[in-house]
Amino acid sequence: MIGVLNVTPDSFSDGGRYVRRSDAVQHGIEMREQGADLVDIGGESTRPGAERVDADTEVSRVLPVIRELAAAGVPLSIDTTRASVAAAAIEAGAAVVNDVSGGLADPAMAKVVADAGCPWILMHWRGHSRQMQDLATYHDVVAEVRAELAQRVDQALAAGVRPDRLVIDPGLGFAKKAEHNWQLTQRLGELLTLGYPVLFAASRKSYLGALLAGPDGSPRPADQREAATIATSVLAVAAGAWGVRVHDVRGTVDALKVWAASGAPRLAG
Numbered sequence: 001m002i003g004v005l006n007v008t009p010d011s012f013s014d015g016g017r018y019v020r021r022s023d024a025v026q027h028g029i030e031m032r033e034q035g036a037d038l039v040d041i042g043g044e045s046t047r048p049g050a051e052r053v054d055a056d057t058e059v060s061r062v063l064p065v066i067r068e069l070a071a072a073g074v075p076l077s078i079d080t081t082r083a084s085v086a087a088a089a090i091e092a093g094a095a096v097v098n099d100v101s102g103g104l105a106d107p108a109m110a111k112v113v114a115d116a117g118c119p120w121i122l123m124h125w126r127g128h129s130r131q132m133q134d135l136a137t138y139h140d141v142v143a144e145v146r147a148e149l150a151q152r153v154d155q156a157l158a159a160g161v162r163p164d165r166l167v168i169d170p171g172l173g174f175a176k177k178a179e180h181n182w183q184l185t186q187r188l189g190e191l192l193t194l195g196y197p198v199l200f201a202a203s204r205k206s207y208l209g210a211l212l213a214g215p216d217g218s219p220r221p222a223d224q225r226e227a228a229t230i231a232t233s234v235l236a237v238a239a240g241a242w243g244v245r246v247h248d249v250r251g252t253v254d255a256l257k258v259w260a261a262s263g264a265p266r267l268a269g
């Protein structure tokens, strides 16, 4: 269970809520108390079309929060595509690197991770926020995402990262249209055949808003997508996902407790 902590002014669903350090630290502690195994701290919005920020800005946003949460004993991941930011975050107390580019954005990332010996979440990605939706074209999205993630894994292993440190992630909403996200959800088992834990991160994403659109076609607002997020998270875990990355930790923990108490039924496929 990974709780999302975006210390950015412009993330798609919670931008600006945790820019102030005290608010961010308090929310991180709250998510840990609600059952998050990791709090994922991001200093640069990755939503489609987001403006990039420089490394100094990203570091200035995340380091103070990482230091305070690490001191409070909260296990942390750093959500960054920059090796320099990952290195600084590890130094400050982050235990996991969550790289939405899967190592593509910064060739130096693999060495930082290999040297640190820390877990590395490799997400499927086809480019930065400004052009990624132009790259959402697939013949078979699951087969292609699987093949591209396999390349990311091979490059990580070649750089000396240990296999047991790798987690893969289909990158829902990154260079993917709604139908691609649903295909990846329905055929999650095919990603599992790569032999690595799969992280499923659908929380509040726009394809859920589209599914829940109103009679006039307007998408459900991001902060009203929690039930859909929880439902898809439980289904992903039932299909074999290693973990989920969510904004609403408490609700997701509650739902997974119900799933477990119900015998933890598994989805085939």
Ligand SMILES: Nc1nc2ncc(COP(=O)(O)O)nc2c(=O)[nH]1
Pocket: 004, 006, 011, 012, 013, 014, 042, 046, 047, 079, 098, 099, 100, 121, 123, 169, 171, 172, 199, 201, 202, 203, 245
């Ligand atoms: N591993 C991983 N990390 C991510 N970081 C940010 C976002 C963008 O959404 P946010 O605003 O919820 O952070 N999505 C992912 C994701 O799908 N997988």
